[in-house]
Amino acid sequence: MKGLLKYLSPFAPDQSGAASVLYDMGGLTIICDAGGCTGNICGFDEPRWFLRKSAIFSAGLRDMDAILGRDDRMVEKIQDAAKKLDAGFAALIGTPVPAVIATDFRALGRMTEKRCHLPVLTVECTGTRLYDEGEADTWLALFTKFAKDRPDGVYEKGAVGVIGMTPLNLSRVDADPVIRDELKARGYGPVYCYGMRDGLEVLQKAGEAVLNLVVSPSGLLAARYLEKRFGTPYRMAYPFCSEELKEKLHAVDGKRILVLHQQAAANAIREEIRKTSEAEITVGTWFLLDEEFKKPQDVRLTTEEHLGRLVKEERYDVIIGDRMQKRALPDYEGAWLHVPQFAVSGELEEAAF
Amino acid sequence: MNRTVDCMTAGELAALGKDHIPGEFQSSRHLIYSSPATLAFNSPGAQGFGVKRAGLAVPGSVMLLVAPGCCGRNTAALNALGYRERFFYLLMDDTDIVTGRHLNKISQAVREVVESLREKPTVVMICITCVDALLGTDMERVCRKASKAAGVPVRPCYMYALTREGRMPPMVHVRKTIYELLEKRPRKRTAVNLLGEFSPFMKDMELYEILRGLGVKEIREISRCRDFEEYLSMAEANFNLVLNPECRPAAEDIRKRLGIPSIELTRLYQIDKIHRQYELLGGALGTDIDDQSWYQRAREKVDAFGRKYPNTRFAVGEWLNGNAFELSLALLRYGHQVPEIYGTVTPEQFVYLRKIADLSPDTRIYSNLSPTMLNYDCGEYPADVTIGQDAAFYHPGCPNVPWNQEEQPFGYAGLGHLFESLLAARDGEKITGGSV
Numbered sequence: 001m002k003g004l005l006k007y008l009s010p011f012a013p014d015q016s017g018a019a020s021v022l023y024d025m026g027g028l029t030i031i032c033d034a035g036g037c038t039g040n041i042c043g044f045d046e047p048r049w050f051l052r053k054s055a056i057f058s059a060g061l062r063d064m065d066a067i068l069g070r071d072d073r074m075v076e077k078i079q080d081a082a083k084k085l086d087a088g089f090a091a092l093i094g095t096p097v098p099a100v101i102a103t104d105f106r107a108l109g110r111m112t113e114k115r116c117h118l119p120v121l122t123v124e125c126t127g128t129r130l131y132d133e134g135e136a137d138t139w140l141a142l143f144t145k146f147a148k149d150r151p152d153g154v155y156e157k158g159a160v161g162v163i164g165m166t167p168l169n170l171s172r173v174d175a176d177p178v179i180r181d182e183l184k185a186r187g188y189g190p191v192y193c194y195g196m197r198d199g200l201e202v203l204q205k206a207g208e209a210v211l212n213l214v215v216s217p218s219g220l221l222a223a224r225y226l227e228k229r230f231g232t233p234y235r236m237a238y239p240f241c242s243e244e245l246k247e248k249l250h251a252v253d254g255k256r257i258l259v260l261h262q263q264a265a266a267n268a269i270r271e272e273i274r275k276t277s278e279a280e281i282t283v284g285t286w287f288l289l290d291e292e293f294k295k296p297q298d299v300r301l302t303t304e305e306h307l308g309r310l311v312k313e314e315r316y317d318v319i320i321g322d323r324m325q326k327r328a329l330p331d332y333e334g335a336w337l338h339v340p341q342f343a344v345s346g347e348l349e350e351a352a353f
Numbered sequence: 354m355n356r357t358v359d360c361m362t363a364g365e366l367a368a369l370g371k372d373h374i375p376g377e378f379q380s381s382r383h384l385i386y387s388s389p390a391t392l393a394f395n396s397p398g399a400q401g402f403g404v405k406r407a408g409l410a411v412p413g414s415v416m417l418l419v420a421p422g423c424c425g426r427n428t429a430a431l432n433a434l435g436y437r438e439r440f441f442y443l444l445m446d447d448t449d450i451v452t453g454r455h456l457n458k459i460s461q462a463v464r465e466v467v468e469s470l471r472e473k474p475t476v477v478m479i480c481i482t483c484v485d486a487l488l489g490t491d492m493e494r495v496c497r498k499a500s501k502a503a504g505v506p507v508r509p510c511y512m513y514a515l516t517r518e519g520r521m522p523p524m525v526h527v528r529k530t531i532y533e534l535l536e537k538r539p540r541k542r543t544a545v546n547l548l549g550e551f552s553p554f555m556k557d558m559e560l561y562e563i564l565r566g567l568g569v570k571e572i573r574e575i576s577r578c579r580d581f582e583e584y585l586s587m588a589e590a591n592f593n594l595v596l597n598p599e600c601r602p603a604a605e606d607i608r609k610r611l612g613i614p615s616i617e618l619t620r621l622y623q624i625d626k627i628h629r630q631y632e633l634l635g636g637a638l639g640t641d642i643d644d645q646s647w648y649q650r651a652r653e654k655v656d657a658f659g660r661k662y663p664n665t666r667f668a669v670g671e672w673l674n675g676n677a678f679e680l681s682l683a684l685l686r687y688g689h690q691v692p693e694i695y696g697t698v699t700p701e702q703f704v705y706l707r708k709i710a711d712l713s714p715d716t717r718i719y720s721n722l723s724p725t726m727l728n729y730d731c732g733e734y735p736a737d738v739t740i741g742q743d744a745a746f747y748h749p750g751c752p753n754v755p756w757n758q759e760e761q762p763f764g765y766a767g768l769g770h771l772f773e774s775l776l777a778a779r780d781g782e783k784i785t786g787g788s789v
């Protein structure tokens with residue numbers, strides 16, 4: 001039955017993705033909810049919450065706010081918080097409540113901007129979509145609003161922008177040193193790790209990058225926008241496979257392999273296996289599957305039954321992915337290599353490797 | 354740089370009075386900061402019992418969450434507590450949340466869930482969220498239909514965060530829901546129910562012995578029911594003792610439906626008030642309750658702490674098994690200092706606030722959910738020991754007693770164990786949950 005989960009738990013939703021992108025940006029992030037969505041984000045989907053502070057707040061909507069559409073009250077609350085906290089901007093993130101009452105986010109954004117004298121961006125999440133779609137919308141909104149124009153031909157020497165650096169994509173909390181070291185070793189200059197330690201100030205320089213690396217399909221929308229606006233080329237890459245994981249991947253013994261992960265990570269895993277194996281490898285993902293970076297056999301999964309059917313029909317002998325998904329495959333008898341996917345199970349890679 | 358923190362002294366708040374609580378202290382008037390300290394406000398299930406976990410208090414029950422995926426996301430955290438096989442999800446899409454067409458799928462989903470289980474569940478709880486609150490869904494009707502289709506009882510659980518400050522907040526509602534399957538049975542004079550919590554009270558809680566001393570043979574709590582039949586036998590009780598005010602509507606519903614009256618007791622940490630409460634309970638039951646031995650034992654523990662660590666400075670939070678203001682008042686009355694309280698100021702708290710103001714007018718009270726707590730700096734007001742998980746967050750490195758254990762403290766036993774834990778914490782032991 002479409003929408004029924006008998007074995008899996010829901011994956012990270014769009015508002016979690018949006019909040020994750022904004023975490024290190026230095027703004028006020030307001031989740032337009034009654035509280036539960038913020039609780040989910042802060043208590044589950046944002047592992048950085050317990051490590052360092054970020055100004056993420058719930059709008060604390062109540063039934064009469066929603067029924068009467070009392071947006072002005074929410075704006076008053078934001079105005080009050082903006083007066084008492086340091087913030088470069090405010091971001092309003094949607095949830096099911098504004099989705100049901102059809103909140104006009106553009107108008108709400110304009111109204112907030114005017115009253116709070118702060119730049120405001122809005123992300124119309126609904127809670128029904130997955131985290132990567134929320135991330136994609138947020139990256140695009142950030143670059144559209146804040147990336148500064150630059151004179152033609154002026155670049156920061158060797159600078160690389162990295163889009164998609166969130167724990168939800170990487171299953172790691174602070175992975176920026178990994179990619180900074182990797183790119184430095186390859187002779188690149190400064191690395192703009194948008195959203196992971198690098199905040200709004202760095203994001204404003206996006207036009208100065210000579211290359212954008214996209215570590216998840218959630219960054220592609222923004223990368224294509226930056227290519228169009230600044231002519232910056234982009235590539236999909238995922239240089240986060242640990243040596244331990246690489247060793248395990250090289251030892252995988254199978255003829256038909258299914259890799260379950262977000263597309264950039266799954267592609268990287270496939271390439272790693274390819275170094276030592278000629279197995280047929282399919283990427284399966286519950287999340288965005290971009291045409292430009294997919295192989296013909298790759299699949300976007302829609303339901304538990306879909307996964308079950310795929311595994312049964314294709315007779316994979318090895319599955320690589322988060323073990324939480326194993327529950328949905330009670331009849332599967334092949335091998336399973338556990339690679340945590342935070343957006344699926346809430347497990348970080350540090351816990352596994 | 355702006356570093357404002359919204360706080361007032363007890364003296365200032367008491368002077369304003371319960372009808373003039375400043376906006377900074379009213380959670381409906383400001384954005385809600387869901388810091389690790391106050392996570393339980395927005396996500397009670399993350400640290401204890403939220404609606405989802407609470408709804409499964411009925412033995413043998415399973416839950417179908419009917420909501421957008423975001424509402425069930427953190428439920429995976431409950432897997433480690435043994436709930437993996439008991440949660441199912443019917444995810445709504447964008448069309449569902451506008452048209453309400455998901456309601457037509459619930460019967461089939463319940464049937465599929467029941468068929469997928471080796472054992473038939475005793476009840477399927479349908480948990481619905483803000484979307485259905487706004488759509489005005491008649492869940493009673495939906496549940497009746499699903500029950501007929503699946504051949505098992507189906508009951509609604511309302512996880513309506515939108516109604517948090519309403520007359521029937523979600524955690525109040527779910528306390529009512531879990532007793533709704535009880536059906537009228539002949540009452541037994543020797544049976545009593547303890548209502549209010551989803552996990553058992555401390556084994557050495559004196560109330561058990563007091564009740565047994567009064568001739569009560571069966572003391573039932575939903576969390577101690579081993580199976581559905583034992584749960585159903587809660588309908589035999591002669592009376593209910595309500596040990597959490599959030600269970601008041603449930604007790605009233607039980608009184609109306611099953612004719613079982615109730616008596617409400619409050620969790621207190623002021624020893625003389627605990628004693629007085631037992632006197633009143635005795636009066637209500639037409640007997641005298643001799644609580645001296647328990648009183649003395651608790652008093653000894655309070656005094657032992659005071660002798661070793663007189664004039665201790667406490668920072669008291671609200672995410673603990675107790676009322677932050679009543680507990681602070683108790684500590685002040687035992688001769689200690691309470692420089693800071695992190696709490697939610699409501700008119701009901703003024704009964705304690707006024708007394709705190711008399712004893713310690715400079716006690717600073719922070720609006721725990723205020724966005725300005727982002728600016729809080731513990732260096733300004735050091736403490737010797739903190740109580741509550743939130744207080745621990747604000748004073749990292751300070752000895753802490755979280756006092757948020759699942760085994761529920763109550764009465765003299767709760768007070769005694771609290772002071773044992775405080776003593777251990779000040780002695781340098783690390784305390785997790787509650788008791789040492």
